Amino acid sequence: MISIVLIGTGNVARHLFDTFRLYDKINIVQVVGRNEQALAYFGQYSKTGSNFSNTEPADIYIIAVSDDAIAPVSQLIANVKGVVAHTSGSVPMEALSKHPHKGVIYPLQTFSKERKIDLKNVPLCLESDQKKDLEVLNRLAHLISDHVYGISSKQRKSLHLAAVFVNNFTNHLYQIGKELCEENNLPFEILNPLILETAQKLETLSPCEAQTGPAKRGDLSTLKKQVGQLKNDRLIKIYELFSRSIQMKFSRD
Amino acid sequence: MISIVLIGTGNVARHLFDTFRLYDKINIVQVVGRNEQALAYFGQYSKTGSNFSNTEPADIYIIAVSDDAIAPVSQLIANVKGVVAHTSGSVPMEALSKHPHKGVIYPLQTFSKERKIDLKNVPLCLESDQKKDLEVLNRLAHLISDHVYGISSKQRKSLHLAAVFVNNFTNHLYQIGKELCEENNLPFEILNPLILETAQKLETLSPCEAQTGPAKRGDLSTLKKQVGQLKNDRLIKIYELFSRSIQMKFSRD
Structure with a gap:
């Protein structure tokens, strides 16, 4: 079982959420976001809310927000124990420097609200500087996609x-x-x-x-x-x- | 039954040939081309050959050769009775001006020798200035494609x-x-x-x-x-x- 807190309510967050729900081995603990209206999409998750400083314990915290918001949002959850990973193509992993367990899980695809995408076919690009954290991300990534790559920030x-x-x-x-x-x-x-x-x-x-x-x-x-x-x-x-x-x-x- | 003489041995000619062979209602009378080696592809058609001035009678003569060769090749078959149509996207129908029954059947697709293409999904753009000739081209086009359009030379x-x-x-x-x-x-x-x-x-x-x-x-x-x-x-x-x-x-x- 892998437990996940999902931060963000945009296209990437929605596609990840829709995918995670398909797997018994993935437990979505909570979805967190500022946009109350967008949060409605994730409504059945009772702990869904806008309070970043009070996130639940989880194995992975996925920050799926706009590039500029990644660093500030990651600081709002500075005290969490799990792996904190963002999903951006262009932001270096070091934007999460406050976290001892940090990483990236970048889905290389174009997402629109109007189109369902099967993540099985989407390349997931993983990065982490600690072997154990990379293993956690790998476990999640291999569950949902057939195309998992280890990719550096520069690549x-x-x-x-x-x-x-x-x-x-x-x-x-x-x-x-x-x-x-x-x-x-x-x-x-x-x-x-x-x-x-x-x-x-x-x-x-x-x-x-x-x-x-x-x-x-x-x-x-x-x-x-x-x-x-x-x-x-x-x-x-x-x-x-x-x-x-x-x-x-x-x-x- | 529609009888066809196919002139040319390149990608478009091959794809048309492979498609025509699938239909009982299409009779490939002859394939004509200058390139003896390329003609081997069409080998089983006994009248295949490089003699343009001695083409067999047919309903449609399809000129599938390079753009520059369309006008001169069409003059080599100046005396035929059927509809003479080229397959080019950029050559005006008037390049066939010697023929009383002329037209265009332009398949809007990219053809490579290495890829089979199902012509059913390829838009066929037809042009002719005589209603009867257009009807002949339409009969052929609707047999092999689900997407047939009437398109002017300018379009x-x-x-x-x-x-x-x-x-x-x-x-x-x-x-x-x-x-x-x-x-x-x-x-x-x-x-x-x-x-x-x-x-x-x-x-x-x-x-x-x-x-x-x-x-x-x-x-x-x-x-x-x-x-x-x-x-x-x-x-x-x-x-x-x-x-x-x-x-x-x-x-x-």
């Missing part, structure tokens, strides 16, 4: 940056695709199978092998024509920068 | 450009993600669930609703820190351009 920061490229920026390209469809009275859904296949291709091909298009082929005449089709300066800049970057990549190889 | 050109953004450029972002992983001794597979979920999210959320990250939040301090992490000028430019573009998008809304 995690880079991973978070890589996630910005493959998630935030990719999603922005989808947004641009949608704008181009709408300008031409085309339904955005028409791009969906292509978007899915682009992602699924990575099951069998590396991004380098999967790359296609005029920039990869060095087809300057098509590149020039396509820039000519774009009316928006912002899109022209993105088009030119990516085409150059792809050309550089493939002329180097 | 198709924009769609092809949108595909460059959501496929070619997205794949380049995956490439960058891979480079950032490798620099930090992280396996690229760790990003796979995130990449898949980013694409799958579009089933339930618009790109605008799905957008997350520091640029969307206007979190300038994180943006500055992340630029500082990047050592490569090319990546810094992409990071800054995307962050500005996302910020503009969300400050406008």
